[in-house]
Amino acid sequence: MTAEQTYPEPQGGGSFIIAYRAKEKHVLVIGGGSVAAGRVFNALDADMRVTVLSPELNQELQYRYKKSQIKWINDSFKEEYLDGVDMVLSTIDDPVESKNIVDLCRQKSIFVNAADINDLCDFWFMSMHRDGPLQIAVSTNSRAPRLANKIRLQIATLLPQGTGKAIDNIGKLRSSIRKVDPSPNNSRKRMSWLTELCDYWSMHHLSKLDQKDINILLESYIHQADVKKIQLKTRENITKNLSNESLNTANIDVLFEKTTITDHKTDLAQNTLNGVPSINDSTNAHLADLTKTIPNREIKLQNIQDNDIIIKNLSNKDVGAISQKSVCGNSILDKYLINDNCISRSNSNIPNRGSIALIGAGLGSPDLLTIQAIDYLQKADLILADRLIPKAIFSVISNAEIFIARKYPGLADAAQNELNERGLIALKEGKTVVRLKQGDPFVYGRAGEEILFFEKHGYECTIVPGLSSALTAACLNRIPVTHRGVADQVLILSGNNRFNQLPEIPNYLKTRTLVFLMVAKKLNPVCDLLLKHNYPLELPVSILENAGCFNQKKIKGTLSTINEITQISGINLPALLVVGWSNDVIPDFQNCIASETNASSTNINTDVCQLEEKNVIDRSLSVSVM
Numbered sequence: 001m002t003a004e005q006t007y008p009e010p011q012g013g014g015s016f017i018i019a020y021r022a023k024e025k026h027v028l029v030i031g032g033g034s035v036a037a038g039r040v041f042n043a044l045d046a047d048m049r050v051t052v053l054s055p056e057l058n059q060e061l062q063y064r065y066k067k068s069q070i071k072w073i074n075d076s077f078k079e080e081y082l083d084g085v086d087m088v089l090s091t092i093d094d095p096v097e098s099k100n101i102v103d104l105c106r107q108k109s110i111f112v113n114a115a116d117i118n119d120l121c122d123f124w125f126m127s128m129h130r131d132g133p134l135q136i137a138v139s140t141n142s143r144a145p146r147l148a149n150k151i152r153l154q155i156a157t158l159l160p161q162g163t164g165k166a167i168d169n170i171g172k173l174r175s176s177i178r179k180v181d182p183s184p185n186n187s188r189k190r191m192s193w194l195t196e197l198c199d200y201w202s203m204h205h206l207s208k209l210d211q212k213d214i215n216i217l218l219e220s221y222i223h224q225a226d227v228k229k230i231q232l233k234t235r236e237n238i239t240k241n242l243s244n245e246s247l248n249t250a251n252i253d254v255l256f257e258k259t260t261i262t263d264h265k266t267d268l269a270q271n272t273l274n275g276v277p278s279i280n281d282s283t284n285a286h287l288a289d290l291t292k293t294i295p296n297r298e299i300k301l302q303n304i305q306d307n308d309i310i311i312k313n314l315s316n317k318d319v320g321a322i323s324q325k326s327v328c329g330n331s332i333l334d335k336y337l338i339n340d341n342c343i344s345r346s347n348s349n350i351p352n353r354g355s356i357a358l359i360g361a362g363l364g365s366p367d368l369l370t371i372q373a374i375d376y377l378q379k380a381d382l383i384l385a386d387r388l389i390p391k392a393i394f395s396v397i398s399n400a401e402i403f404i405a406r407k408y409p410g411l412a413d414a415a416q417n418e419l420n421e422r423g424l425i426a427l428k429e430g431k432t433v434v435r436l437k438q439g440d441p442f443v444y445g446r447a448g449e450e451i452l453f454f455e456k457h458g459y460e461c462t463i464v465p466g467l468s469s470a471l472t473a474a475c476l477n478r479i480p481v482t483h484r485g486v487a488d489q490v491l492i493l494s495g496n497n498r499f500n501q502l503p504e505i506p507n508y509l510k511t512r513t514l515v516f517l518m519v520a521k522k523l524n525p526v527c528d529l530l531l532k533h534n535y536p537l538e539l540p541v542s543i544l545e546n547a548g549c550f551n552q553k554k555i556k557g558t559l560s561t562i563n564e565i566t567q568i569s570g571i572n573l574p575a576l577l578v579v580g581w582s583n584d585v586i587p588d589f590q591n592c593i594a595s596e597t598n599a600s601s602t603n604i605n606t607d608v609c610q611l612e613e614k615n616v617i618d619r620s621l622s623v624s625v626m
């Protein structure tokens with residue numbers, strides 16, 4: 001690589017953006033209108049000493065003056081007022097006088113900004129988002145301030161909740177570490193440990209740390225503990241409700257999302273769902289009118305209390321279908337920007353908007369939930385579930401209200417509508433909603449339909465995968481659905497489709513494993529169908545019940561015998577059927593031991609021909625309870 005390729009070429013024409021520590025610096029704001037009030041707010045936010053020079057003050061400045069946040073010189077500009085000043089912000093409506101002020105400041109080497117003469121400014125203001133110690137500022141370098149405002153809001157809606165708190169917590173930990181290990185020689189050690197911590201843990205978890213956790217982390221740093229293995233109170237909270245017998249804590253070593261990408265996705269999802277505010281028709285029309293008839297500047301003149309009310313109205317009064325496109329053809333975010341205009345520089349007032357996640361509950365045992373699913377279940381306000389979700393899963397839930405859909409025969413559609421509406425109402429109230437689905441939401445879970453419903457109403461859905469029994473039931477029952485030399489394909493089918501019909505069956509292929517979900521009531525016809533399609537009578541099959549749960553059970557047989565066997569043993573729901581030679585690859589452990597001692601049957605773990613010949617697996621041992 002050439003040096004030109006290695007080192008980036010400066011574009012030029014930008015501003016030098018720094019975080020200026022202006023605490024106690026004396027700023028003189030000239031003018032008493034809304035632009036002055038905005039500047040004053042920013043200066044106070046940076047702990048500057050503020051004097052306003054103007055023959056009049058607007059409402060906000062009068063309020064700040066009464067609260068002794070600012071000094072006020074009730075006069076027009078005179079040169080003498082520049083004495084002892086570190087910075088001047090001119091916000092007057094008189095360009096000639098403004099130019100005069102700028103010239104005088106230049107002579108006195110005072111840093112100056114004039115709101116009405118861009119070209120003469122030493123620096124420009126930026127659109128700013130603030131969340132505690134976090135400040136995000138956007139500059140368009142005086143090209144398009146309104147777009148700076150819009151970009152700032154777009155960025156802010158993408159931030160994970162609790163970002164400011166997470167920064168605070170890391171700040172505390174960082175300074176404690178530097179106190180106990182101040183040596184400049186250990187800079188690399190400090191930096192790499194903290195970097196790993198920040199990269200490895202999700203923003204959500206970092207935001208939840210308390211002083212006790214920070215102390216544990218400090219200890220961990222001292223011992224250079226692996227950040228993936230640190231046990232914290234936060235971690236305990238997450239796992240505390242998991243039932244002991246089902247949770248093997250050793251298996252959930254990693255409770256925190258691995259990468260920042262996951263983190264971003266989770267948190268981003270959480271916030272962008274939240275991201276789109278809702279506006280009812282009359283508010284919408286009202287705001288649309290405002291943009292047409294009143295210049296933005298005048299909207300800004302409203303006082304802060306009024307603006308707060310507008311924000312509340314926007315988030316509470318949301319009714320009806322709202323798509324990403326608003327009536328004016330702009331996005332909903334654009335509408336919100338109109339609203340934000342009213343609050344001008346009040347930084348972080350992104351209204352609290354509901355969010356929804358569709359979560360796969362997996363097989364029914366809490367220890368087979370994903371970390372992300374546990375995380376969502378713990379922070380949810382409302383959980384929409386159905387009767388199929390095993391009770392054990394609910395042990396993970398902290399405080400959420402649980403709504404179980406009343407999906408009884410003949411009422412399924414009405415129950416689905418009811419569930420959707422419950423979700424929508426909660427979203428409009430700004431709640432965190434979780435739609436919990438058994439298995440994986442996209443494998444016969446009808447999640448697609450629900451996503452379309454919520455997204456039609458302006459709420460993007462986060463999707464959290466779950467373990468689907470389609471593959472994992474076989475896995476837990478020692479059936480490798482693919483196995484070299486035995487099976488190289490897997491087909492997932494439903495024993496019972498929407499119109500109560502049997503599925504279409506492909507021609508027999510020796511190396512294909514078939515997995516039928518929802519098959520218990522259709523076992524007989526499904527087996528008949530397979531036989532009709534020339535599947536061999538001796539083809540091994542298994543019924544797998546309650547996979548992954550404490551009452552997991554496997555019933556083995558062949559295509560010709562399984563019906564008879566289950567007529568005796570019965571089938572407990574939920575159950576699925578695995579058809580194919582992969583059923584015979586790994587014998588039950590007891591048989592395995594038996595075959596070890598049996599000289600005539602040795603090499604069981606090879607290909608299916610051998611299995612057939614030696615008949616290693618005793619299929620007459622029809623029921624095996626695990």
Ligand SMILES: C[C@@]1(CC(=O)O)c2cc3[nH]c(cc4nc(cc5[nH]c(cc(n2)[C@H]1CCC(=O)O)[C@@](C)(CC(=O)O)[C@@H]5CCC(=O)O)C(CC(=O)O)=C4CCC(=O)O)c(CCC(=O)O)c3CC(=O)O
Binds near residue numbers: 116138146149297344
């Ligand atoms: C050079 C600069 C001043 C400086 O810093 O010296 C400047 C100059 C001017 N702004 C004008 C107009 C508007 N300014 C805003 C809004 C903001 N303006 C801000 C900064 C800056 N504005 C600096 C450049 C920063 C950059 O480009 O990145 C923001 C980011 C920060 C802040 O002010 O605190 C704040 C967003 C706050 C938020 O996000 O909340 C809006 C929209 C709105 O109100 O919503 C409009 C109307 C729409 C439009 O005109 O575009 C006019 C024309 C006046 C006229 O025509 O009469 C001038 C003068 C001119 O351009 O000559």
Ligand SMILES: NC(=O)C1=CN([C@@H]2O[C@H](COP(=O)(O)OP(=O)(O)OC[C@H]3O[C@@H](n4cnc5c(N)ncnc54)[C@H](O)[C@@H]3O)[C@@H](O)[C@H]2O)C=CC1
Binds near residue numbers: 145
């Ligand atoms: N940078 C920005 O973001 C923007 C800048 N502007 C410009 O900023 C300026 C101020 O805007 P607003 O606050 O809306 O105007 P405004 O008209 O509400 O306020 C002007 C203030 O300056 C005071 N004033 C006028 N001459 C003065 C003097 N010689 N000495 C002391 N005080 C004096 C007035 O009493 C008044 O309080 C305008 O020129 C406007 O074009 C406008 C919009 C955005």
